Amino acid sequence: MAGRAMFLAACVHGSLWFRNRLQYGLAILGPQKETSGVASLALLCIIVLTLPRPVRRLFYECFFIIHILTCVAFVVAMCYHTSYASPWIFPPLTFCGVDILLRLFRYRIKAATLTAQDTHMTMIRVHNCDDGWLAGQHVRLRVLFSSRGDSGAFVQVILDGPYGGSSVDLGLYESAFLIAGGSGVTFTLGLLDDIVGRCVRLGRSQGERTRRIEFTWCIRSFEWFAPMLIDITTAASNSTVDLHISIFITCSQACDPEAVLHIPNSIDTLSRPAVHNLLRDFISFPSSWEKEDSIDMHA
Template structure:
């Protein structure tokens, strides 16, 4: 503060006239307008792209497995093979493959243990470049008098965007289909850019001298310094090492500091007549909170139902380090979405919400009539903090119920029913994402609404005991899949040093079913006598999967488009992306008949 006060004695380089000030103010309004036109154009473009994709998916629907089977039963069908010759008819698909490789599968490190795709970096650096160009254009050889206030105008006008990118319910996600957790990287980039511009505004103003009407004897100036200090502290505490090490502290401090910043910023900008820049950010924040409150009330039947089952959850320790949390609720979700769980008696704060992927689907596999109440299941790997306390509760109390509130669902998972082959790859608790995708494909195939002919389910876990997480529902899904034309190839890789084979639940198959054990699996004869269904493809293997080999084999035999979905540690996601950036999916391979491959990496809950 003293440094700012001391600079007030410095004289400005010239004394602007009223005409100069009026022209400067007019230019600032125009530059703010131009910036928002550019940003609106980007959002509009992404919205149009999404709309076109939705229209094409409705118009050009692939044939279901049921129709293909009925056709095969009547006459032999000759599949379009790959003769290795280049066909110019595949040129659009080759261009699409090249774009996917460059934009989404190539990644660059942006910090310790953190990477970003080329597409993400393009948006980040493109945003920064546009902000800097608008900031410095027409500044008379970079004279600070021109950009000292323009920096504040550009930063302040972006506050609604910064808040929107952080919100779980925001119009950008609804329009573009990009889920809120993927927008978070843009939120951080935009916020830090605005912080940089606000410091540029403060330093330039102070270095040029603060006239009497702008010194710190005025309350609105002190509010400006207070807001900038709070914003700076929030940015420091949001740095990855601090955020990961003290997440609960980061979350609380972030909300408090940003609240101080927005209120102080409004009080600072209101005096010169620019409060309109800041109060919309408060409206955006309030909209998100009101929408979440309404969703919480509906999901948990506050004021609607007196039944305790709509406001409690069942806690069960299924392995020493994993808890199954089951809630009975009356809302629907898409397979692969996530929700925020509030357990007041377990959390450090009563309103503390934690995100987890929903490991179940809203409808039963047998496609029979559904109840309005549905089991919302979460598989929670215990670590420290909240998950550690939840594990301790389950270990000490056994199967028990606790008060629970759920907020969601959130996320924009892909529609896999349009593909011919689906490859689902998970590491550890990432199976919470791939399992419901598998269950949904089995169900949609039974309903005749899926074109997927083959699903490869790859799951890598450290201990064999972890198979208990999904053994029951996986057994049911594979049993249902046998009655359809869907081929499911489940592979479980045990990476620990001692991989005993856990027994899976028996479903009462016939003797012919029991005799179809795959010899690549270490399933014992004892397990077969226990009526363990072998599914003709189940493989429980010791070691790490060769991701490149799995992808190469499955893409090589697929007769149509392939979807690859991965969830797990960042190392696993990167290995999948690197494999799909190789010659397996190269534009030349596509020109020679290789299928198009779409990759979806579920980074929710993972370190980026």
């Protein structure tokens, strides 16, 4: 919002100045103040024109380079344009520099393995990086060097983080309802693995109260995460945790039921979920699901 307001103010300021120069027959480009002002407005226009989401999605690498270069050039041009710009420019630059410096302390360079799951998903397994994490956290990751045919090979990656996580401790509640769509399952799957591990593997060492978990996922295809879900459900199958998994498959073409991997105590449905119905069923019914291995396909 602040950026759009600044662009609007700059356009009003620039249009009035252009009108004044044209009305009195004055040259648009001249001394340093005029030239640097036109350059600042042009750079700001480039920044705004490259911001729309389609541009960023289709040409992200070009957008990133252009955005960095034009922002730096805009700051320099504004300092030449007016001496009043300095008090408004240098404090934000100081905060930005401090932020970058603090981020450097969170950077880690690790070896990782890239494994292509299919044409839409690549699994990145980072080695020797299993300390200092909380369930549901994420990192910003950059692959330093990669090329075609790197599947299964070691590469170097930069990790920035971890960030985020859950502000709610699921272990404080008897029932937990986790729902995700698409790749958002990376968050809920981490929470599920954590609470099942605390209740089953660690024997409720911190007094966890969780007895019932409903895990719902809406996805086009779930073969990528099936092994992890199988491990978690197997661990919970002979415990005091009542875990039930509902997977809603939204593939555009008819899915082959035989191709669906067998996940204990799960129901797979070929449709989109009605969230209000899921919540109503979760709230209305007590923890009475039967611990059965079931794969039901409903069109």
